[in-house]
Amino acid sequence: xxxxxxxxxxxxxxxxxxxxxxxxxxxxxxxxxxxxxxxxxxxxxxxxxxxxxxxxxxxxxxxxxxxxxxxxxxxxxxxxxxxxxxxxxxxxxxxxxxxxxxxxxxxxxxxxxxxxxxxxxxxxxxxxxxxxxxxxxxxxxxxxxxxxxxxxxxxxxxxxxxxxxxxxxxxxxxxxxxxxxxxxxxxxxxxxxxxxxxxxxxxxxxxxxxxxxxxxxxxxxxxxxxxxxxxxxxxxxxxxxxxxxxxxxxxxxxxxxxxxxxxxxxxxxxxxxxxxxxxxxxxxxxxxxxxxxxxxxxxxxxxxxxxxxxxxxxxxxxxxxxxxxxxxxxxxxxxxxxxxxxxxxxxxxx
Amino acid sequence: xxxxxxxxxxxxxxxxxxxxxxxxxxxxxxxxxxxxxxxxxxxxxxxxxxxxxxxxxxxxxxxxxxxxxxxxxxxxxxxxxxxxxxxxxxxxxxxxxxxxxxxxxxxxxxxxxxxxxxxxxxxxxxxxxxxxxxxxxxxxxxxxxxxxxxxxxxxxxxxxxxxxxxxxxxxxxxxxxxxxxxxxxxxxxxxxxxxxxxxxxxxxxxxxxxxxxxxxxxxxxxxxxxxxxxxxxxxxxxxxxxxxxxxxxxxxxxxxxxxxxxxxxxxxxxxxxxxxxxxxxxxxxxxxxxxxxxxxxxxxxxxxxxxxxxxxxxxxxx
Numbered sequence: 129x130x131x132x133x134x135x136x137x138x139x140x141x142x143x144x145x146x147x148x149x150x151x152x153x154x155x156x157x158x159x160x161x162x163x164x165x166x167x168x169x170x171x172x173x174x175x176x177x178x179x180x181x182x183x184x185x186x187x188x189x190x191x192x193x194x195x196x197x198x199x200x201x202x203x204x205x206x207x208x209x210x211x212x213x214x215x216x217x218x219x220x221x222x223x224x225x226x227x228x229x230x231x232x233x234x235x236x237x238x239x240x241x242x243x244x245x246x247x248x249x250x251x252x253x254x255x256x257x258x259x260x261x262x263x264x265x266x267x268x269x270x271x272x273x274x275x276x277x278x279x280x281x282x283x284x285x286x287x288x289x290x291x292x293x294x295x296x297x298x299x300x301x302x303x304x305x306x307x308x309x310x311x312x313x314x315x316x317x318x319x320x321x322x323x324x325x326x327x328x329x330x331x332x333x334x335x336x337x338x339x340x341x342x343x344x345x346x347x348x349x350x351x352x353x354x355x356x357x358x359x360x361x362x363x364x365x366x367x368x369x370x371x372x373x374x375x376x377x378x379x380x381x382x383x384x385x386x387x388x389x390x391x392x393x394x395x396x397x398x399x400x401x402x403x404x405x406x407x408x409x410x411x412x413x414x415x416x417x418x419x420x421x422x423x424x425x426x427x428x429x430x431x432x433x434x435x436x437x438x439x440x441x442x443x444x445x446x447x448x449x450x451x452x453x454x455x456x457x458x459x460x461x462x463x464x465x466x467x468x469x470x471x472x473x474x475x476x477x478x
Numbered sequence: 479x480x481x482x483x484x485x486x487x488x489x490x491x492x493x494x495x496x497x498x499x500x501x502x503x504x505x506x507x508x509x510x511x512x513x514x515x516x517x518x519x520x521x522x523x524x525x526x527x528x529x530x531x532x533x534x535x536x537x538x539x540x541x542x543x544x545x546x547x548x549x550x551x552x553x554x555x556x557x558x559x560x561x562x563x564x565x566x567x568x569x570x571x572x573x574x575x576x577x578x579x580x581x582x583x584x585x586x587x588x589x590x591x592x593x594x595x596x597x598x599x600x601x602x603x604x605x606x607x608x609x610x611x612x613x614x615x616x617x618x619x620x621x622x623x624x625x626x627x628x629x630x631x632x633x634x635x636x637x638x639x640x641x642x643x644x645x646x647x648x649x650x651x652x653x654x655x656x657x658x659x660x661x662x663x664x665x666x667x668x669x670x671x672x673x674x675x676x677x678x679x680x681x682x683x684x685x686x687x688x689x690x691x692x693x694x695x696x697x698x699x700x701x702x703x704x705x706x707x708x709x710x711x712x713x714x715x716x717x718x719x720x721x722x723x724x725x726x727x728x729x730x731x732x733x734x735x736x737x738x739x740x741x742x743x744x745x746x747x748x749x750x751x752x753x754x755x756x757x758x759x760x761x762x763x764x765x766x767x768x769x770x771x772x773x774x775x776x777x778x779x780x781x782x783x784x785x786x787x788x789x790x791x792x793x794x795x796x
Contacts, residue, residue, distance in 0.1 A: 305498030307779075308772040310734030313752075317506055317768065320756040397625045401738050404627045405753055420628060424742070427634060435639050444628030452623035459619075 175464040185460025188453035195450055199263030218257035222414040225252045237436040247438035250422055255438060258414040259446055265415040270396040273333040278388045281341020286372045289349030306339040312398055319407045329408055333395050344387055348380035382465040389458035393451035400447050419443040485784050492776050499772035504547050507761050559766035569766045580747035584732050586663045587671035595675040599682025606687060621676025626735050630669040630742035637665060666743040670735045674728045681724050685717040719790050726782030730775045
């Protein structure tokens with residue numbers, strides 16, 4: 129432990145005109161502090177503390193949690209005939225056509241009112257209910273896809289970076305090849321081949337979506353494997369698998385988590401884009417992009433009289449607010465974990 | 479290694495990637511069950527087995543997969559992408575006719591992005607942590623998060639329907655380069671360029687902030703150079719290097735964006751053709767456009783790497 133306290137008096141020589149407090153308070157010459165010498169767990173705890181102080185990230189987290197809860201409690205959920213979630217925030221079923229049975233006075237494209245706060249869509253359904261339920265598709269697909277692709281990318285990149293040589297060369301050429309296609313185009317083709325549907329969408333974004341994580345993790349592993357502790361683990365006779373997954377991979381996590389949090393937004397936009405192009409889910413489903421697809425033609429043709437702006441504004445705003453919040457959280461995590469130097473979340477707040 | 483050798487080596491390295499791109503494109507359509515002939519036969523049950531075989535022969539769908547692949551790739555290499563299955567039109571002719579429309583749109587979006595993003599990035603970095611910086615950072619974050627199809631619809635809603643400044647749909651055009659054309663380009667161009675503008679602005683701000691902390695900036699200021707000269711002549715030049723790399727990555731996002739934006743604005747380019755082809759199961763068209771996209775992105779990355787190496791003498795070419 130360095131003692132940085134400076135005494136005014138040394139032996140019989142008295143030093144004057146010297147303020148020892150200034151020395152104590154000045155910037156340290158090195159980055160070493162008691163705090164930074166803590167064990168590895170400290171990094172996560174410090175990151176968490178830093179994240180908690182980031183007001184915009186916390187606000188965004190609240191928004192995402194509220195949206196997720198709203199989607200979850202929008203309509204009752206049944207699993208094999210057993211009701212596991214009995215609450216119902218949405219006043220109507222997302223597929224109920226209001227003028228058939230519920231309220232004959234409702235017309236197609238009725239403007240927002242007290243009873244239907246976001247108006248009525250082109251098929252006479254309550255937009256507010258559809259919006260709440262629609263969150264289920266986007267949010268769950270986003271998290272599932274990112275979970276799958278990040279896990280696979282972690283394994284792929286670790287193997288590629290750790291073994292190096294020809295294995296690495298081949299594995300990285302595969303990643304380069306995938307990178308030559310914009311992700312949306314690949315997803316479009318996969319959905320075109322397999323047909324639309326929930327799990328088809330998950331597959332469409334997962335099948336090639338891991339490449340970015342693979343490349344990132346590989347770069348990290350190349351840096352990490354130069355550390356002495358990796359050599360020490362090998363010298364102690366640890367098997368390759370345990371070196372990679374117990375010593376190397378955990379240290380590649382911070383940039384991976386940042387990239388994953390930023391990617392949830394892109395997947396959600398991608399899913400909505402497919403829905404908008406009419407290739408995602410069933411046209412009657414309440415997915416946000418699919419809802420926009422239904423209103424596009426009305427907008428383009430310009431219906432006589434009133435323009436039904438609500439059918440366009442609200443579903444898109446839901447996607448926008450969710451993705452924006454996810455990106456703010458991603459920026460917050462980036463700052464908290466100091467992943468900046470890896471270049472993942474370049475451009476976030478400093 | 480000299481710059482020339484680096485360029486040569488980097489150019490040769492795209493050959494295996496291009497091969498991979500063609501394999502993925504081909505494989506996705508030919509390793510999955512249900513080729514066009516099977517689908518056709520399912521729709522018309524009275525097709526005889528002999529007719530089916532003849533059709534397979536004609537569309538290059540007979541024989542083992544690798545033979546089909548060699549057949550296909552050797553045609554592609556001489557620019558023959560086959561015919562549309564339903565109309566018999568040449569696919570390469572369709573692609574060439576649609577391509578200029580998409581290039582015009584992409585270039586406009588790209589130019590829009592650069593014109594907005596670079597000054598905004600400079601402004602934000604110079605006024606770091608002040609109100610202007612906070613606002614522009616918030617706008618950049620919004621630009622990244624906004625779905626481009628929704629942005630397009632909102633622009634149509636505001637500028638076409640409420641303000642009536644633009645026609646909702648561009649009328650059929652004769653010539654690509656005309657003043658009217660530029661007018662129709664504005665809304666789709668802005669839509670396609672917004673996400674890129676936001677990304678470039680964020681990177682510009684970060685790299686400029688980093689540059690501003692370097693010692694040569696202090697030296698230039700100490701020398702008494704006006705702040706304007708320091709920023710525009712010294713700092714800007716160094717911080718643009720990272721923007722160049724990003725601009726290439728954005729080519730892929732602009733290409734993907736064109737698919738969606740062309741559908742929103744009914745723009746007669748490659749992207750809309752791609753969606754039509756997917757809906758009509760015209761696999762030759764889909765494969766041609768996919769392959770084309772892949773090659774285009776590879777070339778853009780190649781150009782970016784070379785420009786990057788040429789701009790920054792510190793880079794080791796290995």
